[in-house]
Amino acid sequence: MKIPSAALLFVATASCALAANWPGWRGPNGDGTTTTAKDLPVTWSATENIKWKVDLPAWSGSSPCVWGDRVFLNSPSKEDPASAPPPPPPPAPGKKARPRPTGDRGPGGQEILLICLDRATGRELWRRQYDQGNSIKMKHNMSSPTPVTDGKHVWVVSGNAVVACYDFAGNQQWTFDMQKKWGKMGIQFGYGSSPLLVDGKLVFQMLQGLFTDDPCYIFALNGADGKVLWHVERPTDALHESPDAYSTPSLLVVDGRKQVVIGGSDYVTGHDLATGKELWRGGGLNPTKDRNFRVISSPLVRDGMIFAPTRVKPFIAFRAGGSGDITESHRAWVWTERGSPDVPTVVSDGERLYMADDQSAITCVEAKTGKRIYGPENTGLGRTSSSPILAEGKIYLNNEAGETAVVQAGPDYKLLAKNSLDGSYTLGSPAIADGQIFIRTANGLYCIAKK
Secondary structure, eight states, X not given: OOOOHHHHHHHHHHHHHHHTSBOSTTTTTTSSEESOOOSOOSOOOSSSSXXXXXXXXXXXXXXXXXXXXXXXXXXXXXXXXXXXXXOOOOOOTTOOOOOOXXXXXXXXXXXXXXXXXXXXXXXXXXXXXXXXXXXXXXXXXXXOSOOEEXXXXXXXXXXXXXXXXXXXXXXXXXXXXXXXXXXXXXXXXXXXXXXXXXXTEEEEEEOOOTTOOSOOEEEEEETTTOOEEEEEEOOOOOOTTTTXXXXXXXEEEETTEEEEEEEETTEEEEEETTTOOEEEEEOOSSTTOOTXXXXXXXXXXXXXXXXXXXXXXXXXXXXXXXXXXXXTTSEEEEEXXXXXXXXXXXXXXXXXXXXXXXXXXXXXXXXXXXXXXXXXXXXXXXXXXXXXXXXXXXXXXXXXXXXXXXXXXXXXXXEEEEEESOOOOOOXXXXXXXXXXXXXXXXXXXXXXXX
């Protein structure tokens, strides 16, 4: 059947519109890459190549999402100074002080907000409270998931597992509470997964176990009205804390069939987007059945490969296209050496896979075979909780102090620059749209662009 040229133009325009934005945590392709970024800066500071910087009410592990002239952020409200935590007690004689992951800061205020900014200036257009209740759970507070948008609506979820939908004018369309629907969640550090948006459906995971005997589950909501489209249990034999996962679902397309990939609870699984039915399952992620094998890093889908992170190692790559138990049949390679991630999610250019470990060392391997190309190479950043982003042939990686390493993508390791902003606590990954880089630190949001 011949497709009218007008329809082709519409499809091409829609695709370009999506690619020119950063609609969710892993960008327009869902894999931490963008192909439309142009003339990105390589160097910057708190004063160099800064288009604007805006203060935010509180710190957050959430990244920005960008569409058109809008930037959206998940955030707690401003903290009451009287409620800030006291400094830690001095260590016992002869003992070293044990640093707390978040320093001496509090979690922020008790309101959980969705904030909309003007992309051109950083001016706040509106903010809406969609949840209540905030605390620090290890490194993060109750605003870690990144919002997602389709250009007309924006969806956001809190660490308390409350989902909300707004239009671009700030009008609330609906809310949904996972715990009211399916019982109190049993994950140790609060809900940390960002939603996956596909064809108007929002897909969520609840991989839990430390504080509950209830099963793990995944479900889909209708983005328009918040109605449950499907809800399925995700079985696991993981023990103690190992069922817990803070990863985000990924999209896989095999022979035109769309699947949701879920990583954690000792397995990586593929589910039919229309029904949630499990289509395949890969094991071996926790071969010794450790009891504390929670997963933070998300699965990556790229060019017929499924990359499944664990708690550092093993890191396993599977070939797409399997059904049933693919543990042996579709396993492509396994990485058990230094360099694989715990918190950061990996990124790939198709030919090569780039892994950043928690100390910001980068390892590059062949995506199809796992053969080492280089690494681990020390970027000098130190502790990082963000994920690397690949754009315009460069890898951008934040550390927890608002510094960014810029590394040349390719077969040879080359550190192009190391840039600092304000030195404050930084957990989120960069967002990139056109020629702009958006980085969120504890002190605010920076729009970085060549002047």
